[in-house]
Amino acid sequence: MDITRFHAAFFEESRENLDAMEAGLLAMESGSADGETINVVFRAAHSIKGGAATFGFTAISELTHQLETLLDEARSGRRQLDADAIGALLVSGDALRGLLAAAEHGDAIDTEGLKRAHDGLAKMMGREVAATTKAASKEPEIAEWRIGFKPAPSLFLSGNDPLRILRELAGHGELGVTALDNTLPKFSELDPYEAYIAWDLMLPGSVPRSAIDDAFAWVEDQCELAIEGIPATSAIAPPPAPVDSDNVVALDTRANSDARKATTADAGDTSIRVAVNKVDALINLVGELVITQAMLRQRSTQLDPVANELLLSGLELLDRNTRDLQEAVMGVRMLPVEFAFSRFPRMVRDLAARLDKKVRLRTSGEATELDKGVIEKIVDPLVHLVRNSIDHGLESPADRRAAGKDETGTISLNAQHQGGHIVIEITDDGRGLDRERILRKAAERGLPIGDNPTDAQVWDLVFHPGFSTAEQLTDLSGRGVGMDVVKKNIAALGGQVEIRSKKGTGTTVSIRLPLTLAILDGMTVAVGGEVFILPLNSVIESLQPAAGDIRTIAGEARVLRVREDYLPLVDLAAQYGLSGAQPGTHARNGIAVVVEADGQRLSLEVDELLGQQQVVVKNLEANYRRVQGISGATILGDGRVALIVDVGGLVQAQRMPQAA
Numbered sequence: 333m334d335i336t337r338f339h340a341a342f343f344e345e346s347r348e349n350l351d352a353m354e355a356g357l358l359a360m361e362s363g364s365a366d367g368e369t370i371n372v373v374f375r376a377a378h379s380i381k382g383g384a385a386t387f388g389f390t391a392i393s394e395l396t397h398q399l400e401t402l403l404d405e406a407r408s409g410r411r412q413l414d415a416d417a418i419g420a421l422l423v424s425g426d427a428l429r430g431l432l433a434a435a436e437h438g439d440a441i442d443t444e445g446l447k448r449a450h451d452g453l454a455k456m457m458g459r460e461v462a463a464t465t466k467a468a469s470k471e472p473e474i475a476e477w478r479i480g481f482k483p484a485p486s487l488f489l490s491g492n493d494p495l496r497i498l499r500e501l502a503g504h505g506e507l508g509v510t511a512l513d514n515t516l517p518k519f520s521e522l523d524p525y526e527a528y529i530a531w532d533l534m535l536p537g538s539v540p541r542s543a544i545d546d547a548f549a550w551v552e553d554q555c556e557l558a559i560e561g562i563p564a565t566s567a568i569a570p571p572p573a574p575v576d577s578d579n580v581v582a583l584d585t586r587a588n589s590d591a592r593k594a595t596t597a598d599a600g601d602t603s604i605r606v607a608v609n610k611v612d613a614l615i616n617l618v619g620e621l622v623i624t625q626a627m628l629r630q631r632s633t634q635l636d637p638v639a640n641e642l643l644l645s646g647l648e649l650l651d652r653n654t655r656d657l658q659e660a661v662m663g664v665r666m667l668p669v670e671f672a673f674s675r676f677p678r679m680v681r682d683l684a685a686r687l688d689k690k691v692r693l694r695t696s697g698e699a700t701e702l703d704k705g706v707i708e709k710i711v712d713p714l715v716h717l718v719r720n721s722i723d724h725g726l727e728s729p730a731d732r733r734a735a736g737k738d739e740t741g742t743i744s745l746n747a748q749h750q751g752g753h754i755v756i757e758i759t760d761d762g763r764g765l766d767r768e769r770i771l772r773k774a775a776e777r778g779l780p781i782g783d784n785p786t787d788a789q790v791w792d793l794v795f796h797p798g799f800s801t802a803e804q805l806t807d808l809s810g811r812g813v814g815m816d817v818v819k820k821n822i823a824a825l826g827g828q829v830e831i832r833s834k835k836g837t838g839t840t841v842s843i844r845l846p847l848t849l850a851i852l853d854g855m856t857v858a859v860g861g862e863v864f865i866l867p868l869n870s871v872i873e874s875l876q877p878a879a880g881d882i883r884t885i886a887g888e889a890r891v892l893r894v895r896e897d898y899l900p901l902v903d904l905a906a907q908y909g910l911s912g913a914q915p916g917t918h919a920r921n922g923i924a925v926v927v928e929a930d931g932q933r934l935s936l937e938v939d940e941l942l943g944q945q946q947v948v949v950k951n952l953e954a955n956y957r958r959v960q961g962i963s964g965a966t967i968l969g970d971g972r973v974a975l976i977v978d979v980g981g982l983v984q985a986q987r988m989p990q991a992a
Contacts, residue, residue, distance in 0.1 A: 374407050408541060477562070481532075615850055629647060666703060669698055714745075758840070787833075791831035823929060856968075871927055
C-alpha cells in the first residue's frame with residue numbers, strides 16, 4: 333500500500349497537535365492551566381511521534397521521543413515543569429515545525445535549530461537526574477506493577493481493543509491477567525458493541541512506567557485506570573481502585589456518564605477534511621445559482637400574476653431556499669478568529685522576554701467567525717500592531733511602577749460582529765500617543781495639517797509612509813513605522829482602520845472588515861449605457877452639483893466643490909473609455925458620488941443611481957485580464973456583466989500626477 337497518500341493528513345494533523353501543545357505549555361507557564369493540560373500536551377507529542385515513526389520521518393520521531401520523555405515525567409508527577417523546562421519544550425516545538433516543513437516540501441533541515449532543541453531537552457533531563465539521584469537511591473525498588481483497567485462501555489466504538497493493549501503490555505515482560513466479569517449482564521441483555529470486562533494485570537517491576545503509560549495513552553480518557561508500583565519489601569498489595577468491588581458500581585456510573593458525554597461530544601464535533609479548492613468551487617456554483625435565480629425573478633415580473641400564480645409562488649420559494657443555501661455554503665468558509673489569535677500568546681511571550689518587559693495578553697471574541705481568506709490576509713497587520721504595542725506602546729516595568737501602574741502591561745485582542753462587518757480591536761494600557769510630538773514630527777516632514785486638528789486627525793498622521801515618533805528605531809520597528817502598509821493591506825480587504833489614544837493611558841487600534849470577500853454590498857450606477865458597482869463601504873454621499881460647483885484647474889484637471897472642500901472630479905465614462913463619452917457632461921446633467929479610500933476623497937461622475945444590492949464577486953483577472961481601475965465583476969439579474977469600481981486604484985491614479 334502506498335502510504336505517501338496519507339502524508340498530507342499527517343502534516344496537517346501534526347501542525348494542529350503542535351498548536352495544541354504550544355497553547356498548553358503557555359497556559360502552564362502563565363498558571364492558567366488545569367489538571368488535564370499536561371495530558372493534552374503529552375498526547376499531542378505522542379501522536380506526532382507515532383505518525384512520524386509510521387511514515388519513516390526519523391528526525392521527527394527521535395525529537396518527539398525525547399520531548400515525550402520529559403512530558404511523561406511531568407505527567408506522572410516526577411518532575412515540575414519550571415520556566416526553563418517549558419522554554420526548552422517550546423524551542424523543541426519550533427524545531428518540530430521546521431522538520432515538518434522540511435519533510436513536506438523537501439527543504440534542508442535547520443541543523444542548528446535541531447541541535448539547540450536536543451541540547452535543551454538533554455540539559456533539562458540531566459539537571460533533573462542530578463537533582464533526584466540521591467532521593468531516588470533511597471526509594472525502594474519496584475518488584476512488580478499492578479494495573480487496574482476498566483474500559484468505558486463505549487471503548488469499542490472509538491476503534492480501540494483491550495486485547496491489543498494486553499498484547500502490547502505482554503511484549504514488555506511476563507503479564508499476569510485476571511478478567512473481572514462481575515458486570516456482565518444476562519446473555520439476552522448483552523450488547524456486543526459495549527465493553528463489560530475489567531482487568532487486573534501484573535507486570536514485572538523491571539518494565540518502565542513510561543512503557544505502561546504508552547500502552548494506555550490512546551484510551552486513558554475512555555477507561556478507569558490505576559497503576560501501582562509494589563516495592564520489593566512490601567507485602568502483597570490489594571488490587572488498585574478499579575478492581576475493588578465496592579468501587580465498581582460507582583465507577584460504572586461515572587464511566588457510563590462519561591461515555592455518554594463523549595458520544596454526544598463526538599456526534600456534535602464530527603468533521604471531515606475538505607480541500608479549500610473544493611469549497612471555493614462549491615461557493616462559485618452557489619454564486620452562479622444566485623445569479624440564475626435573480627434572472628428568473630426579473631423575467632417573472634413580466635408574467636400575469638393570476639395566470640401564473642403557482643409558478644410565481646414556486647419562484648418565491650426558490651428565492652428563499654437559494655438565499656438560505658448561499659448563507660449555509662458561505663458558512664463553510666467561515667472560521668473563528670481564534671485561528672488568527674492563537675499565534676499571539678507565543679509571540680507576546682517571546683517579545684516580552686526579549687524586551688525585558690512584563691506583558692499580559694487577553695483575548696475575547698475568539699469564536700467570532702470570519703471568512704478564511706480574510707483571516708489569512710489580516711494576520712500580518714495584526715502581528716505588526718501587536719509588536720508595536722509591546723515594543724513602543726508598553727513602558728518598562730520600572731517606568732510603569734513610577735507612573736503608578738501595574739508593572740505588567742496588558743495587550744487586549746477583541747473581535748465582535750457589528751452588522752455585516754467584524755471589528756477587531758488591539759488595545760494596550762501603555763503610554764499612549766503623544767499629540768504634540770506627532771504634530772511636531774508632521775511639521776518637520778511637511779505633512780498637511782489643518783488648524784486645530786481633532787485627535788482623530790492627528791492620530792491619522794501616523795499612517796503616512798515612514799512616519800514615526802520613536803527616538804530610536806529597533807529591529808521590531810517603532811510605533812508608526814509601516815503603519816501605512818497596515819492601512820493599505822486592510823483597505824485592500826475593503827476594511828477601515830482608526831486609532832483612539834489617550835496619553836498615559838493607552839492606545840486602541842480598531843479594524844473594521846467585511847465578513848467575506850465573496851459577496852459585496854454595492855451601489856449600482858449607470859454610466860454611458862453601462863452598469864457599474866461602487867463598493868458601499870467607500871461611498872460617502874451622492875449629490876447633484878450645480879454648474880458653478882465645478883472648476884477647471886490648469887486647463888485640464890477638474891474639481892468639484894463640496895461645501896468647503898474641493899475634490900478631484902473623475903468622469904467614469906471617460907475613465908473607462910466608453911464610446912461617446914465627453915468629459916464634464918455627466919456631472920452637469922447627472923449625479924456626482926463622493927467616495928473615499930486611503931483617507932482621500934474623490935467625486936465620480938455618473939448618469940444615474942440605480943440602487944443598492946449584494947453582488948457575487950467574480951475575479952476578472954482570472955477570467956479575462958487585469959483592468960486598471962476595476963477590482964472585479966458580477967453578473968446582474970438580466971444577465972449583463974457589471975464591473976466593480978476599484979476606488980483605491982482611482983485614488984492612487986489621482987495621486988500620481990500630483991506627485992509628478
